[in-house]
Amino acid sequence: MSRFSEPQHPAFAEMNTSLGFDQRLWPQDVAQSRAHARMLGAQGIIGAADVTAIHAGLDQIAAELESGGFSFEDGDEDIHMAIERRLTAIAGASGARVHTARSRNDQVVTDVAMFTREAAEVAQRDLTTYCETLLDAAERHIDWPLPGYTHLQRAQPVYLGHHLLAWFWMALRDRERFAAVERAAGVMPLGSGALAGVNFDTDRRAVAAELGFTDVAPNSIDGVANRDFILDYLSAAATCATHLSRLGAEIVLWSSSEFGFLTLPDAWSSGSSIMPQKKNPDAGELLRAKAPRIVGHLQALHGVMHALPLTYNKDLQEDKEHLFDAVDTLRLCLAAATGMVAGAEFDRERMSDAASDELIAATDLADLLVKQGMPFRESHGVIAGLVREAVESGRSLADVAIPALGEDARAVLAQSSWLESKVSEGGTALPRVREQLDLARKRLAGEA
16 A cells, blocks of 8 residues: 555656666665675574575576666666565565665665775776876886976976876876775665664674675764765866866867877877868867866755755755766776877977977076075066067077176076976976886885
């Protein structure tokens, strides 16, 4: 007998169902039900024959879902109810006992926690591959000069290896964020029931151990209401995607005819429908555009959670689509970033020519005066005046600076001097870049 005297309105039924997107949680739901049934049997809450029947039924259901042979019905509101309906059809009364000592509230959030934990593990693996690709590229191009930029204006020269390592450190921090997500999703909500716990002497820690959780939620209310681990994943993904968008922006710029610093492989480029000469860096452009999509998911879930009273509310059904799309989008972005970095062909001569612009040695000239005893602000003004004179007269900076500053300026204006003078820790001088590369490999391997 139903609590309700009339069926749901079709529009509400469509609005209420989540089966269209939560089907992907079936592996987590089957694993959870298997562990839950085993615990119920061990605790004497259901019989051993029930456990055997439930496990056999779940094996059959997993095979059907894996092969695409599972038949969904109109009344299946979500994947959890669909699996339980099918299990009851296969195992009869034993199947109907699988939901003993749990609520859909703690069942669903446990599945999502398992999914999030696994997604965080995958993100860490993908980021490790991306980091290794960056390190390999940095080592191959460790001493290739190019201009560094501020305000997209040539600022100071750096080595390409040093520049690529900047992307590495961003990605390594991203990996650390996903490690934190994995820890946050490692607390099992199952056993919280609808919100107050359950009326049976369950062994939550046995279930947690079987499902790979490191702890159990200590408060049943928080266990049901908590979606922080999803926010943590989305936050880590948003930051990571933002980093990748900046890489994409530089790839787009550097592959243009105006820069000409790199050529992308055909596998990561697109053509034009009308201009046969075009080779477009669309993958880099999409890295720029995918980032706000992921950031939007983070903002949207914050909106769902904002001011939401405890414990469970149907609003929380909206967590999954934001999470699922962010997971899928980030995986594509990391694959694209890794592929473009691995396949990019850099033009050493073009970069070196751009890094030979004497004007980007202005700071080195100012520092020369500082070493001779002049306060930096005063030396900055002196060199700014020489730069202005060179630009307005159409002469090189050397033609203006050497007569004004003496022969010491000639050595400073040699390109290798600009690069090798940056001897501070973390700087672009080649010995420092080699140190950094060694440290990066150790950090990636967890050795430092």
